[in-house]
Amino acid sequence: MSTPYAKLPGWVEYGLIPLINLAVAFLVAGLVVLLVGENPFEAAYHLINGAFGRGEYIGFTLYYATTFIFTGLAVAVAFHAGLFNIGGEGQAYVGGIGVALACLWLDQVMPWYVVFPLAIVGSVFFGALWAFLPGWLQAKRGSHIVITTIMFNFIASSLMVYLLTRVLKPLGSMAPQTRTFAEGGQLPKLDWLLSIFGLNVGTAPFNISFLLALAAAFGVWVLIWRTKLGYEMRTMGHSPSAARYAGIRESRITVITMMISGGLAGMMALNPIMGEQFRMQLDFVQGAGFVGIAVALMGRSHPGGIIPAAILFGVLYQGGAEIAFEMPSISRDMIVIIQGLVILFAGALENMFRPAITRAFAMRGQRAAAVVQTKGA
Amino acid sequence: MDNIAIELRGIDKSFGPVHANKDINLKVRKGTIHGIIGENGAGKSTLMSILYGFYQADSGEIFVDGKPASIRDPNTAISVGIGMVHQHFMLVENFTVLENVMLGAEDSQILNKGIAKARQELKRLEKEYALEVNPDALIEELPVGLQQRVEILKALYRRADILILDEPTGVLTPAEADHLFRILGQLKAQGKTIILITHKLREIMAITDEVSVMRRGEMVATRTTRETSVEELAELMVGRRVLLRVEKGEASPGDVKLAVEGLTVKDSRGVTMVDDVSFEVRAGEIVGIAGVAGNGQSELLEAIAGIRRATSGTVLLNGRSVDVTGHRDPAELRARGLAHVPEDRHHVGLVLKFEESENAILGYHNDPRYLKGAFLDIDAIRKDAEEKIAKYDIRPPNARLKTANFSGGNQQKIVLAREMERGPDVLIIGQPTRGVDVGAIEFIHKRIIEMRDQGKAVLLVSVELDEIRSLSDRILVMFAGRVVGERSPEATEGELGLLMAGVEGRKEAAE
Ligand SMILES: Nc1ncnc2c1ncn2[C@@H]1O[C@H](COP(=O)(O)OP(=O)(O)OP(=O)(O)O)[C@@H](O)[C@H]1O
Ligand SMILES: [Mg+2]
Numbered sequence: 001m002s003t004p005y006a007k008l009p010g011w012v013e014y015g016l017i018p019l020i021n022l023a024v025a026f027l028v029a030g031l032v033v034l035l036v037g038e039n040p041f042e043a044a045y046h047l048i049n050g051a052f053g054r055g056e057y058i059g060f061t062l063y064y065a066t067t068f069i070f071t072g073l074a075v076a077v078a079f080h081a082g083l084f085n086i087g088g089e090g091q092a093y094v095g096g097i098g099v100a101l102a103c104l105w106l107d108q109v110m111p112w113y114v115v116f117p118l119a120i121v122g123s124v125f126f127g128a129l130w131a132f133l134p135g136w137l138q139a140k141r142g143s144h145i146v147i148t149t150i151m152f153n154f155i156a157s158s159l160m161v162y163l164l165t166r167v168l169k170p171l172g173s174m175a176p177q178t179r180t181f182a183e184g185g186q187l188p189k190l191d192w193l194l195s196i197f198g199l200n201v202g203t204a205p206f207n208i209s210f211l212l213a214l215a216a217a218f219g220v221w222v223l224i225w226r227t228k229l230g231y232e233m234r235t236m237g238h239s240p241s242a243a244r245y246a247g248i249r250e251s252r253i254t255v256i257t258m259m260i261s262g263g264l265a266g267m268m269a270l271n272p273i274m275g276e277q278f279r280m281q282l283d284f285v286q287g288a289g290f291v292g293i294a295v296a297l298m299g300r301s302h303p304g305g306i307i308p309a310a311i312l313f314g315v316l317y318q319g320g321a322e323i324a325f326e327m328p329s330i331s332r333d334m335i336v337i338i339q340g341l342v343i344l345f346a347g348a349l350e351n352m353f354r355p356a357i358t359r360a361f362a363m364r365g366q367r368a369a370a371v372v373q374t375k376g377a
Numbered sequence: 378m379d380n381i382a383i384e385l386r387g388i389d390k391s392f393g394p395v396h397a398n399k400d401i402n403l404k405v406r407k408g409t410i411h412g413i414i415g416e417n418g419a420g421k422s423t424l425m426s427i428l429y430g431f432y433q434a435d436s437g438e439i440f441v442d443g444k445p446a447s448i449r450d451p452n453t454a455i456s457v458g459i460g461m462v463h464q465h466f467m468l469v470e471n472f473t474v475l476e477n478v479m480l481g482a483e484d485s486q487i488l489n490k491g492i493a494k495a496r497q498e499l500k501r502l503e504k505e506y507a508l509e510v511n512p513d514a515l516i517e518e519l520p521v522g523l524q525q526r527v528e529i530l531k532a533l534y535r536r537a538d539i540l541i542l543d544e545p546t547g548v549l550t551p552a553e554a555d556h557l558f559r560i561l562g563q564l565k566a567q568g569k570t571i572i573l574i575t576h577k578l579r580e581i582m583a584i585t586d587e588v589s590v591m592r593r594g595e596m597v598a599t600r601t602t603r604e605t606s607v608e609e610l611a612e613l614m615v616g617r618r619v620l621l622r623v624e625k626g627e628a629s630p631g632d633v634k635l636a637v638e639g640l641t642v643k644d645s646r647g648v649t650m651v652d653d654v655s656f657e658v659r660a661g662e663i664v665g666i667a668g669v670a671g672n673g674q675s676e677l678l679e680a681i682a683g684i685r686r687a688t689s690g691t692v693l694l695n696g697r698s699v700d701v702t703g704h705r706d707p708a709e710l711r712a713r714g715l716a717h718v719p720e721d722r723h724h725v726g727l728v729l730k731f732e733e734s735e736n737a738i739l740g741y742h743n744d745p746r747y748l749k750g751a752f753l754d755i756d757a758i759r760k761d762a763e764e765k766i767a768k769y770d771i772r773p774p775n776a777r778l779k780t781a782n783f784s785g786g787n788q789q790k791i792v793l794a795r796e797m798e799r800g801p802d803v804l805i806i807g808q809p810t811r812g813v814d815v816g817a818i819e820f821i822h823k824r825i826i827e828m829r830d831q832g833k834a835v836l837l838v839s840v841e842l843d844e845i846r847s848l849s850d851r852i853l854v855m856f857a858g859r860v861v862g863e864r865s866p867e868a869t870e871g872e873l874g875l876l877m878a879g880v881e882g883r884k885e886a887a888e
Contacts, residue, residue: 227751231735231742238728244684245717245725246740247708359449 008361014305018298018346020353022312025345029338038330043323050322051315055194057322059204063271065307065314066206069213070268071292072310073220076301078261080224081253082237087134087149088265089289090156094130095266097160098122099273100168100178100280107185112274115184119270120212127266128259130156135258139251145258153289164282177281187274207275209267216264217303223260233257265289294343297350309346316342381443382407382539382570383428383459388437390423392782395773397423399594401437405539405587410561410571412581412602415591416614416814417786418772421574422464424591425541429461430454441539460532461541464785464812465723466524468516474527475499475512478534495534502533506563520671522553529560539570544785546575547812550670550840558584576786576814578607590614615816623822626830628850631660633696634834635681635803640690640701642676650676652858653690658803658834663825665849665866666838669877673858674838675720678807681836682717683707684725695802711740716796720807720838726792729781733771734762736780737795765794770820785812789821797824804828805836810844822848842870842877 008017030040051061071088078085085091102119134148164176173179187207194201224230236243236253243250272284291313298312299305320335345352383405390398397420405411415421426432428439430448439446441457448454454461468477479495499512508526516524525545532540542561546554561571561584575581581588582602589599590613598613611619635658642651651673658664666674679685681692683705692699694713707717719725727736738747738758747758762776769790771783780788789812796804809825810818825848829835839845845852845866852864854876862876 222752226753226755228742228748228753229751231753234731235728235739238730239724241721241724242726242728242739245682245707245719246742247683247706247711 008358012357012361014300017350017354017357020357021345021350022342024353025338025342028345029341032334032337032341033330036329036334038327043327043330046323046326047315047319049319050326051319054202055199056202056204057318058199059189059194059201059206061311061314061318062210063204063206063276063314064317065311066210066213066271066275067268067288068291068295068310068313069217069307070271071265071288072295072299072306073216073292073303074261074265074268074289075292075296076299076303076306077220077224077233077264078257079296079301080230080237081233081257082240083135083254083257083261084146085131085134085149085258085261085265086146086293087131087152087262087289088268088292089285089287090149090153091127091130091262091265092268092285092289093153093156093160095123095127095262096269096273096280096284097163098124098126098266099269103181103185103274104168104178107181107183110184112184112187116187116208116270116274119274120267123266123269124263125266127269128263131258131262131265132255135255138258139254145254161282164280168280175281178279181274181278185274186278187270205276207271209271209275212267212270214307216267217307220264221303229253229256265292291339294346297343298346312342313339380407381405382441383572384440384443385424385428386438386440388424388427388434388439390420390427390432390434394775396594398427398434401591401596403589403596403599405570405572407442407570408565408568409586410565410573410584412585412588413572413574413591414576414578414581414588414610414614414814416593416816417812418784419591419614419814420594421591422543422784425461425543425572425574428454429459429541455535455537458536458538459541460535460537460539462525462528462532462543462545464543464545464547466521466528468524468527470517471515473513473515474510474519474530477516477527478512478531482535498534499530502530506533506560506567508533508560520553521548522550522556525549525553525557526560537569539572540564541572541574543574544576544812545573546577546580551842552669554580576812576818578610578815581610582607592616611815614814619815620819621815622847623819623826625826625848628662628829630662630850631832633657634660634694635805635836636691636693637681638691638693640677640680640692641688642673642680642685643688644676650858651680651687654855654858654860656853656860658836660802660834661829661832662850663829663835663837663848665845665852666836666855667842667845667852667873667877668840668855670840672855672877674855675807676858677855678717678720678805678836678838681805682715682719683710707740708743711799711801714802716799716801716804718792718796718804718806718809720811722788722792727780727788729779731780732777733766733780733783733791734759734776736791737762737765737776739795741795741799765791765798768798769794786814786817789813790817793821793824797828800831801833803834803836805838807838808841809837809839810841842873846870846873 033040033043050057052058071092074088075085099119099122102115102122106115130152134145134152137143137148138145168178169176170179187209189201190206190208190210191201224234232248232253235246235248236250240250268288273280295306295309295313299309316339320338323330324332324335381404385401385403388398388401401424413421423432427434430450430453439448446457469480475496478499479491496512503509508530510523510526545557549557565571573585585602587599588602588610590597590610592614607621611621638655640651640654641649644650654677668674676685680687680701684707686705687701689702692701694715699710723729728739747754759776766774766776771787771790809821813821825835837848849866852866852868853860854862854873856877856879864873
């Protein structure tokens with residue numbers, strides 16, 4: 001007995017069920033809004049309008065989505081090998097060092113298209129390094145990755161405070177941040193992309209790291225389903241005993257997978273540092289590493305699912321900020337609650353409605369079959 | 378007729394292109410044991426899953442006790458008195474027997490009241506049907522035979538009158554199987570109706586009243602057991618005459634290909650599982666290891682295959698030593714000519730979530746034939762898989778189907794095709810025909826003997842004594858981790874049985 005419930009058609013599995021989950025999440029969120037005495041329809045209006053109402057808003061939505069694509073991919077890659085990397089937050093944070101170093105070194109003498117590749121390499125290197133350590137500790141010493149990656153988030157945070165207050169801060173400045181980069185450390189915006197659709201990006205920091213994120217998503221797909229390494233990772237993720245039988249070395253795959261995962265998380269740093277602030281600030285990751293977990297869950301660890309899931313969270317971030325701005329009695333924390341509800345219904349309670357839907361489909365199938373029969377008779 | 382417990386009329390079920398059940402009609406009489414047999418993939422499990430509400434039939438009707446029943450899910454099946462014992466048990470490992478039996482059938486929100494009642498009821502059931510188990514034992518500490526008894530108790534506790542058992546003896550030792558059949562006899566005497574799926578025709582002959590045969594999704598015959606024979610049933614299943622015992626010529630052993638010397642294996646708790654075992658396997662011979670399950674055979678195979686660390690001892694493969702106690706590398710052993718068909722195909726030999734073609738390269742995925750640099754050569758992999766599917770008659774012939782959706786016997790063929798088609802020098806096989814139908818058993822046995830005749834060294838472990846006796850050129854018997862004797866295949870079943878029980882062995886060792 002492999003699957004207790006019959007298989008559903010693809011559009012139900014990947015379309016209808018996520019949509020129902022989402023609808024329920026918003027319904028419950030609406031109730032919460034009602035509870036604090038606000039009009040949920042107004043909130044919904046601000047959410048949608050805030051995310052899509054203008055070219056500028058769309059630019060912000062996609063800017064956030066870029067960040068979440070990177071962190072979502074990071075979690076997904078590890079997940080395929082059966083590893084739960086919840087250290088994306090710290091890896092992205094440390095990845096920022098690589099970006100900052102490249103920019104501080106060359107921003108005044110080189111154009112962005114020279115600095116950008118170096119910054120990518122730097123972010124991947126530092127992100128991978130920060131994930132290598134927990135991976136290596138699990139492979140060699142058996143320390144569980146879930147524990148060590150959390151601890152590494154804290155270490156990263158302390159490390160960055162130290163670096164930004166003592167090492168990378170320009171002399172005489174009071175703010176815990178690097179100096180502002182010159183032109184070479186600033187990524188061009190994707191204003192042309194939005195203008196194709198007749199939209200004006202305005203002040204939104206929607207930049208070319210979005211394209212890098214899409215490329216990374218494609219790269220992850222190739223890695224997981226088309227390379228030998230991906231095959232080994234999936235074998236280990238599905239069945240460690242089969243991997244052992246096949247001669248796949250668990251320690252090797254653990255370390256390599258964690259490094260790829262950390263590298264992807266590290267790339268996230270490009271977006272805020274080179275795309276928005278043009279300097280590295282304290283706490284620039286802002287929880288994106290954790291959102292990545294929800295994005296990967298919702299996207300079923302498949303790049304094709306992660307991109308829409310990341311955009312959804314982009315909507316929640318950007319539209320949510322708009323709600324908080326327009327409806328002062330709904331605080332920023334309320335927005336976090338709404339985001340939490342989406343994670344709850346779309347991620348954790350993903351299977352809640354599945355049995356009922358499956359049954360509905362089975363019955364519909366039977367009725368259809370019955371109709372065919374009577375017609376045939 | 379009022380003595381029909383179950384009637385199926387025109388049951389039809391497809392999974393995409395696979396037509397698993399075609400217009401099935403079946404009547405099961407009340408108070409009888411009704412066998413269902415058929416080749417792997419014939420649709421037996423699918424039919425029973427429909428009866429138990431796991432799947433919905435595309436069309437057709439089910440009557441229970443003469444009344445039409447609409448069985449939407451297992452809960453409705455239970456409510457009309459149908460219980461099922463699955464091939465893979467559905468028990469909570471770290472719950473006690475009592476907790477498992479109660480699970481989902483708690484009477485009230487307050488557990489304590491229910492527990493006392495359940496304990497009483499369980500006692501009554503145990504007495505009535507001679508199903509002794511300690512209600513407070515943890516499932517994970519029970520041997521499989523007892524776990525299965527818990528599954529039966531679970532069904533009875535829910536007042537099942539009709540009990541479906543899907544290949545219940547596949548995981549049991551012969552003694553446990555005998556006990557199970559006594560229990561089933563007992564249940565029948567109490568008026569319960571039992572549907573039994575099995576591949577072992579001997580079991581069908583021994584305890585069923587009637588037997589129905591399925592072939593390629595169709596119900597092709599129903600016979601009264603007394604009036605049929607193993608030969609007739611085998612022919613009905615496969616659609617041609619089947620050789621129930623392989624023919625093989627004399628072995629002509631050559632050089633030693635595999636030499637095991639003083640091999641000792643301890644498990645994680647430090648218990649000795651394999652105790653100072655030595656033997657040789659030569660080119661062109663089949664050495665069988667007989668023994669009751671759990672006497673160290675599995676650990677022995679795993680240590681030789683490099684997936685379990687040995688504490689001491691040496692292994693020579695093709696005359697060159699294998700590091701069994703230190704750094705073990707199954708990939709290197711494969712490259713040196715060792716192929717391994719593991720006992721547990723679900724957890725070790727296959728990744729059930731993979732496509733068939735992905736499993737067809739498991740362990741050989743480093744072979745440049747399947748690669749273009751660091752990338753998988755998907756076309757080459759699928760083509761290779763399709764060739765094996767054709768050669769080993771794996772059904773359905775679809776290299777892209779998820780492996781979990783193949784029937785048990787076809788899953789086994791996927792593993793065998795992968796390991797045998799390489800032409801290894803040494804082939805070690807654990808339980809080659811577990812859960813496999815007679816037609817496929819014939820095929821697999823022929824292939825094993827072909828391997829021998831091509832001059833390969835074959836080491837075979839099986840708990841089926843018949844299989845060991847008909848294939849092996851020499852038989853080693855293992856008991857409590859030791860090789861307690863070597864016999865020729867002409868040795869009687871009784872003689873081997875005594876050795877396997879450790880009786881003869883101790884005498885021999887003492888002498
Ligand atoms: N969930 C599923 N999706 C697709 N195909 C399936 C599924 N379950 C079963 N099948 C196919 O239906 C056919 C019947 O399978 P079933 O498991 O009923 O066979 P079986 O007679 O029980 O075989 P075995 O003796 O090997 O257990 C097989 O071809 C199998 O591959
Ligand atoms: Mg079956």
